[in-house]
Amino acid sequence: MPRNSLTFEVCIDTAAGYAACADVVDRIELCSALDVGGLTPCPGLIAAAQDSAVPSHVMIRPRAGDFCYDATDQKAMRASIEAVKKAGLAGVVIGASKGDQLDIVTLRELVAAAEGLEVTLHRVIDLLPEPLSAMEQAIDLGIHRILTSGGAPRAEDGQATLQAMQAAAKGRIEIMVGSGVSVSNLAELATNTGITSFHASCGTAIPVAEHLHHFGFAKTQKVTDRDTVLAFRKTLDTLSA
Secondary structure, eight states: OOSSSSEEEEEESSHHHHHHHTTTOSEEEEOBOGGGTOBOOOHHHHHHTTTOSSOEEEEOOOSSSOSOOOHHHHHHHHHHHHHHHHHTOSEEEEOOEETTEEOHHHHHHHHHHTTTSEEEEOGGGGGSSOHHHHHHHHHHHTOOEEEEOTTSSSGGGGHHHHHHHHHHHTTSSEEEEOSSOOTTTHHHHHHHHOOOEEEEOOEEEEOOOHHHHHTTSOSOEEEEOHHHHHHHHHHHHHHHO
């Protein structure tokens, strides 16, 4: 259950990141490769979440790049969803597009594969020209939640659309705001949009050794920062008081 009326989800891509926030957040999104927006995590990270009381939702994204998936991609996504079920985790995060619309056929198959799990539609919706229409399609598909920045790279710049989506949702689907959400703009986003669910990485950059960069193993590295997680939680608790 949420700690208060404002819910807090952190996306992580390492076991250390999981440990840094699991006792503070309402939900965790498990990913790999957050530097490209998040891909399906490895089995080891899924296993690390199995014994925790905090709900964990798994990103189902088989590759970087666009969200137009062929039959091979779709097969991999269904297999990943099955692995989440076997692990006993709480939910999955999905998305697929076709042209400038949601790929309804693929999403319907993924939602069916995820029966019994909570399903979040990820920020593929932010690439579409008519997010409110896409939201209605998500509702019809039985999706529980949408992660969105209101069609802008950063949520601060998509507040008008976020407010419109929250108003149009009328409690039929949860709207969760993400991308560029921070302690400094939480109050503004909550006040201006009416949204009560927030998503962030709470990451901080750390130096990468030159030889790792030189050999192509890493250009940047981010880690989940516990102090940021705690500050985020404290701010939400204050706003909900």
